Amino acid sequence: MKRVALGLAWIAAYLLAISTPMLLLLAYATPGRAGFWWDFSMAIGFSAAAMLGLQFVLTARFRRLSAPFGIDIVYYFHRYMAVFAFLLLLGHWLLLRLVYPESLGAADPREAPLHLSAGRAALLCFALLVLSSIWRKQLRIAYEPWRLMHVLLSVAGLALAVVHLQGVGNYSHLPGQALFWQIFLVLWIALIVYVRIIKPARMLRRPYRVVQVRHETGSACTLVLQPQGHDGLRFAPGQFAWLTLRASPFVFREHPFSIASSAATSRQLEFTIKALGDFTGTLPNIRAGELAYLDGPYGAFSIDRVDADAFVLIAGGVGIAPIASMLRTMAERGDRRPVLLVYANRHRDGVILREELESLRARLDLRIVHVLQEPQSLPGAEAGLISRELLARVLPQQRKALQCFVCGPTPMLRVAEQALHALGVPMRQVHSEIFDLV
Amino acid sequence: MREKLARRLALLTALLILGLAWLFADLQNPRTATAASSSATSPSSASAPGKAPSGATASQGAEIFVQSGCTRCHSVAGQGSRRSPLDGVGSRLSQAEIRRWITSNKAETDLFVARHADLPLSEAQRDALTAYLMGLRN
Numbered sequence: 001m002k003r004v005a006l007g008l009a010w011i012a013a014y015l016l017a018i019s020t021p022m023l024l025l026l027a028y029a030t031p032g033r034a035g036f037w038w039d040f041s042m043a044i045g046f047s048a049a050a051m052l053g054l055q056f057v058l059t060a061r062f063r064r065l066s067a068p069f070g071i072d073i074v075y076y077f078h079r080y081m082a083v084f085a086f087l088l089l090l091g092h093w094l095l096l097r098l099v100y101p102e103s104l105g106a107a108d109p110r111e112a113p114l115h116l117s118a119g120r121a122a123l124l125c126f127a128l129l130v131l132s133s134i135w136r137k138q139l140r141i142a143y144e145p146w147r148l149m150h151v152l153l154s155v156a157g158l159a160l161a162v163v164h165l166q167g168v169g170n171y172s173h174l175p176g177q178a179l180f181w182q183i184f185l186v187l188w189i190a191l192i193v194y195v196r197i198i199k200p201a202r203m204l205r206r207p208y209r210v211v212q213v214r215h216e217t218g219s220a221c222t223l224v225l226q227p228q229g230h231d232g233l234r235f236a237p238g239q240f241a242w243l244t245l246r247a248s249p250f251v252f253r254e255h256p257f258s259i260a261s262s263a264a265t266s267r268q269l270e271f272t273i274k275a276l277g278d279f280t281g282t283l284p285n286i287r288a289g290e291l292a293y294l295d296g297p298y299g300a301f302s303i304d305r306v307d308a309d310a311f312v313l314i315a316g317g318v319g320i321a322p323i324a325s326m327l328r329t330m331a332e333r334g335d336r337r338p339v340l341l342v343y344a345n346r347h348r349d350g351v352i353l354r355e356e357l358e359s360l361r362a363r364l365d366l367r368i369v370h371v372l373q374e375p376q377s378l379p380g381a382e383a384g385l386i387s388r389e390l391l392a393r394v395l396p397q398q399r400k401a402l403q404c405f406v407c408g409p410t411p412m413l414r415v416a417e418q419a420l421h422a423l424g425v426p427m428r429q430v431h432s433e434i435f436d437l438v
Numbered sequence: 439m440r441e442k443l444a445r446r447l448a449l450l451t452a453l454l455i456l457g458l459a460w461l462f463a464d465l466q467n468p469r470t471a472t473a474a475s476s477s478a479t480s481p482s483s484a485s486a487p488g489k490a491p492s493g494a495t496a497s498q499g500a501e502i503f504v505q506s507g508c509t510r511c512h513s514v515a516g517q518g519s520r521r522s523p524l525d526g527v528g529s530r531l532s533q534a535e536i537r538r539w540i541t542s543n544k545a546e547t548d549l550f551v552a553r554h555a556d557l558p559l560s561e562a563q564r565d566a567l568t569a570y571l572m573g574l575r576n
Contacts, residue, residue: 011447015454022458026465034509039466043459051455069443076441080448088455100507434441 007068017054021046024176037099045092049161051085052126053188055154060195061242061298070300072434079133086130089123115167118160125157142278144253151252158188199295200249206230208269208292210245213284218350220274220318221284222260225292227267233297236304237263237329238322238405240433241296243271245286249293255279258321258407258433259297262328263304269294272352274318301405301433303330308403310338312395312425314386314416316408317345320352322433323407331363338365342394344386344412345370348377369394386412388419399424406432499570502563514574526576536571540564 022043057065058078066074096104109117129150132139136146162185212224223243227233233241240258247253261270275281303311303326313323320343327339345351351370360366371390375383382390396402402425406416413432420430503509509517512524527536541564559567 015451018451019454019458022455022462025462026458034466035507036463036467038463038507040459040463043462044455047455047459051451070440073440073444076444077447080444081451084448084452084455103507432440 003068006064010065010068014054018047018050020180021050021177024180027176035100037095038103041092041095041099044088046165048085048088048092049158049165050184051081051088052154052158052161053184055082055085056188056191056195060191061295063298066298067300070433071298073300076434082130082133086126089126093119093123113167115164118167119164122157122160122164125153125160129153129157143255144279147252155192196250200252203244203249203293203295206293208232208294210286210288210290210292211268212288213286215284216272216352217354218274218317218345218352220272220352222270222272223283223286223292224261225269225271225294227269228291232267232269233294235259235263235297236302237325238302238304239297239299239325240301240322241269241294241298244293244295245283246290249295254293254295256298258299258325260321260324260328262332263325264329264332272318272321272324274352276318299433301407301431302326303403303405306403306429306431308337308429309401310340310396310403312340312342312402312404312420314342314404314406314408314412315344316386316412317350318352319408319412320357321407323405324353324357326405327357327360327364327366331360336365338367338396340367340369340394340396342369342371342386342391344408345372347372347374348381351378386416386419388415388422391416391419392423395423400426402429404430406430410434493569493573495566496569496573498563499566499568502559502567503570506559506567524571524574526574528572528575533568533572537564537568540567540571 025043025046055078058074058081061071069077105116106112107120109120112120132141132146132149132153136143141149162181165181207228208225209228210223211226212222214222214224216222235241238258240256242254242256244254257271257273259269260272261268273280273283275283299322301322311326313326315323323341327341329335330337330339341357343351343357348354351372357368361368370378370381371384371386372378372381373384375381382394384390404416404420404425406413406420408416417430417432421427503514512522514524531539540559
């Protein structure tokens, strides 16, 4: 309940922050007959600026801010808001271009006033920002260069927008309007200092050392991290952290991974990772003794956040990592609540942690259903993919009180979520984590 | 499924922002007053901001001032954008100077190049606008 209240408070604060420039305009509205679309265009321009400034807050990873929603949802919101704010900017410019073309003057930056060129350049920055984020994979931009580009374009875009706002100076005489933008600018710079300098410095002071690299079945490997000179981090089973390897925390070459180890003994942390992408492919080369940095824990995907009599855990491939943490934690806590694990893979050899999962059955009230596309490789396995029919067959009859956790590739996630809902599990009891953000 | 929350919140935000922008634009451009001024018998009606300078030409100029969207950048007696107030311009500038501000175009590169001044106005309209601006005295 407290979490819901906090969530609503954050939403209210966000809405207030982005509508403040417009509320100030409304409070001191002085009919000027500049034209309806002129004033509309100005208003959406201001709002877009406020929204784009707040985009940095959404991805600053404030744990308290993201806790009620789960940070994946906050990132999702960041993405939606980016598109909307960009459309507002585009609308702001288009309206002027179409209805009041004389007000824009020459587009050539050699002739145009500086603040109008700044506005055009800002629009271009944000266009590149949105396009490169939505179609990062299609454009074949690797994650790390993309991230650097994202930061540079967003800071440049907002700085240009500030030049534009200052230069145009519309409505800036209104009481509160100038003050609002000054406060906004100061907060924005403070935020960049916090995210880019203070936070990495804090991470640098709390290093971890890779003490073991374990090769798992299914071309996965497990990194075991030991905190150096501090007591590590406390997390809830199912949460994740941003991991930095072979780089300083200041260069932001970090990647999010689920913590796979038990939350009951949190000094050593384990990350079980499959070599899939450009970064994870290099992981098997990591040697024991190397330094690592962590930013975390994050995420709302945890059995500790719900009251339940029984759990259904559904994993696909490396999606087993957070679920392994849940099972290991339950085993160490002596938690005997019934658990059904449905674990989908292509082939027996791809089943990560298969033997350990098997051995956990002795310490938990655990039933495991393996779902394999090549089922003949593992006796007793279900054939095919996770589907509604399959879940209908293996799920317990009493489904109203089940708490379900689903982690795996997006198509599997969709199918499992819809199937669970159709089979009588209330939607709010189906939990998942959205991984593929950009 | 969870992203629905983000989607709904994004939609709510979008509606709020567009609604507020609409409200502001509507308040800034009262339709009833415009209708009243255009239907009024005298063109020198309330639409002319500031103290209405005397004379039919000047009040015609006041109408042109509003119609041409000058208030996007200029204000008179607090109406319009106060970035470049024109209160008292009649005391500051001579008639010839005001006329040059209105008529100068981008080809002229001296101090009189006003950004949007090159308006498609007739000679008579320019005279009227100049007369209106000349009437704005301290």
